[in-house]
Structure formats: C-alpha cells, structure tokens
C-alpha cells in the first residue's frame with residue numbers, strides 16, 4: 001500500500017504530490033556533516049521515494065556537492081524561500097529523498113533509523129530527554 005500525499009516549501013511557491021510506500025527503502029534521520037550543514041541544524045529527517053511518484057509544481061534550484069563516498073548529491077531548494085524540498089544523487093537512478101519537514105501531514109512520516117551517527121551531535125541522540133514545552137520558551141511556567 002502506498003499513501004498519496006502532498007507537501008510544500010515554506011513560502012508555497014514549490015508544492016508537490018508524492019506516493020509514499022508502506023516501507024520506504026530509507027526513512028530516517030541522517031546525522032552526516034553534509035546534512036547538518038545544508039539543513040543548518042543537527043540532522044536531516046527524510047525518506048526515499050520513487051521519483052516517478054513525485055509531481056513537482058514550481059522549479060527547485062539545485063545545489064550539487066560531492067559526498068565522502070564520491071557520489072554526487074544534488075539538493076533542491078525553493079528559489080524564493082530557500083527551503084530544501086528534495087535531494088537526488090548520482091547513486092540513485094529513480095529515487096528522490098524528500099525532506100520530511102515539507103510534508104503537509106507529518107503523520108505519514110515514520111522514521112525507522114538514525115544514520116551516520118558517528119558524526120551526530122550529542123544532543124540529537126538525547127533529544128527525547130529534553131524538557132518539553134508545547135509552544136515558545138516564553139510559555140514556560
């Protein structure tokens with residue numbers, strides 16, 4: 001069973017439809033240094049899908065970089081707001097990796113593993129243990 005769902009960048013100029021399989025080949029949190037830098041945060045939450053099931057509206061601006069493994073990864077950003085929407089790699093013929101934060105319905109994303117934990121920020125491994133506040137820090141009691 002695949003789920004048909006939708007997503008978009010922060011400003012909404014780039015939107016997409018995507019088919020998500022029950023058990024994607026990859027669905028997880030990547031802690032590699034490249035993902036830390038391109039997201040500007042500790043890890044990338046993403047999932048792999050067949051690119052044939054992705055219908056993009058709006059044009060992404062791609063930025064390409066060689067990986068440690070010698071493959072070439074291209075990350076697609078909204079040219080207006082800069083959100084990363086998806087990535088493609090010279091390693092994958094028919095796949096995209098979709099950035100989970102762009103999904104309209106976060107409940108369709110079920111990460112199953114952490115990868116490249118050798119470069120993980122220590123706090124990212126312990127994120128579940130941090131204090132939880134439902135809104136902004138100003139709402140702390």
Ligand SMILES: [Zn+2]
Pocket residue numbers: 009010011012013014078079080081082083
């Ligand atoms: Zn945008």
Ligand SMILES: [Zn+2]
Pocket residue numbers: 030031032033034035036044116
């Ligand atoms: Zn990564």
